[in-house]
Amino acid sequence: MPQIPEKIHELTVGQLAARSGAAVSALHFYEAKGLIGSRRTAGNQRRYGRDALRRVAFIRAAQRVGIPLATIRDALSELPEERTPNREDWSRLSATWRAELDDRIKQLGRLRDHLTDCIGCGCLSLETCVLSNPDDAFGERMAGSRLLPLRRETEDEGA
DSSP, X not given: OOOOOXXXXXXXXXXXXXXXXXXXXXHHHHHHXXXXXXXXXXXXXXXXXXXXXXXXXXXXXXXXXXXXHHHHHHHHHTSOTTOOOOHHHHHHHHHHHHHHHHHHHHHHHHHHHHGGGOOSSOSTTOSOOTTTSTTOTTTTTOOSSXXXXXXXXXXXXXX
């Protein structure tokens, strides 16, 4: 991994990519989504502050555990500008994400346990489907994995 001298306070997109392990296209995507920021030089080249290294590491770690980018962006927006996430930030944020991850783990366990029940047909021939309707809220009333919204008579009259 190439080292960036301490006296350099800004990184090119190539340097940031090399140091962070993220593709240049991913860095551009992160920037477009408001996860990291850069300034433009007179020649219209991107320059990232050194804090972008830790922000990218934070983003990638959160993504690896399944946190959506919108949630990551919200978390980063709580930090002061140009402050890198630290251990306390990660601890606080990961605690708030724990419940979401526990729910996702529970859903994945249910998927694993019922995967053999799925025949891969889009569930149109099954009366109930634990994959597309895990809590089977409507299984008692009708078959199929999806229900179309019922139109009220007032809507029908106006149409």
